[in-house]
Amino acid sequence: MNKEENPLNAPTSDSIKKGELSISELSDAGAKFIFWSDNTEVHIDDAYVRYEGTQSEINRQVGNQNKVILPVSKAILKQWVGKKLYAQCNGTLGEWHYKSPPTHFTVID
Numbered sequence: 001m002n003k004e005e006n007p008l009n010a011p012t013s014d015s016i017k018k019g020e021l022s023i024s025e026l027s028d029a030g031a032k033f034i035f036w037s038d039n040t041e042v043h044i045d046d047a048y049v050r051y052e053g054t055q056s057e058i059n060r061q062v063g064n065q066n067k068v069i070l071p072v073s074k075a076i077l078k079q080w081v082g083k084k085l086y087a088q089c090n091g092t093l094g095e096w097h098y099k100s101p102p103t104h105f106t107v108i109d
Contacts, residue, residue: 007039008100011047011087016105021085023078023109030074035089035100036067042098044068047089051080066091080107 015021015031035047047068050057058076062068068089086102 006098006100007037007042007093008044008089008091008098009036009038010101011035011089011103013087013103013105016103019105021077021105021107023074023081023107026074026077028074030072030077033070033072033087033103034067035070035087037091037093039093040066042066042091042093044089044091047087049085049087051083051085077107081109083107 011033013031013033015026021031033049035044043064044062044066046059046061047070048057048059049070049072058070058072060068060070084104084106086104088102089100091098
């Protein structure tokens with residue numbers, strides 16, 4: 001079996017507009033990040049949002065799913081105002097391991 005083109009899509013969030021996530025536009029529930037693959041045989045192993053240059057993150061171990069929704073509370077996001085973050089996931093398809101393209105954004109007031 002040959003390693004195929006990366007089957008993971010870049011994570012998305014309706015809360016991110018033009019590379020920014022505005023705290024003032026969020027409900028108390030915060031933001032939801034969606035990680036997925038169009039290929040139903042892909043298993044997303046873990047999904048995370050972290051800020052660049054650190055290992056601080058919101059992480060969710062999953063497995064056996066090709067779509068994952070990761071909620072991040074408004075309280076957590078408030079701690080990240082002004083920071084450059086990215087959302088990304090790791091997944092497997094058969095014996096091959098993949099990392100999604102990152103989605104970069106900055107949290108603003």
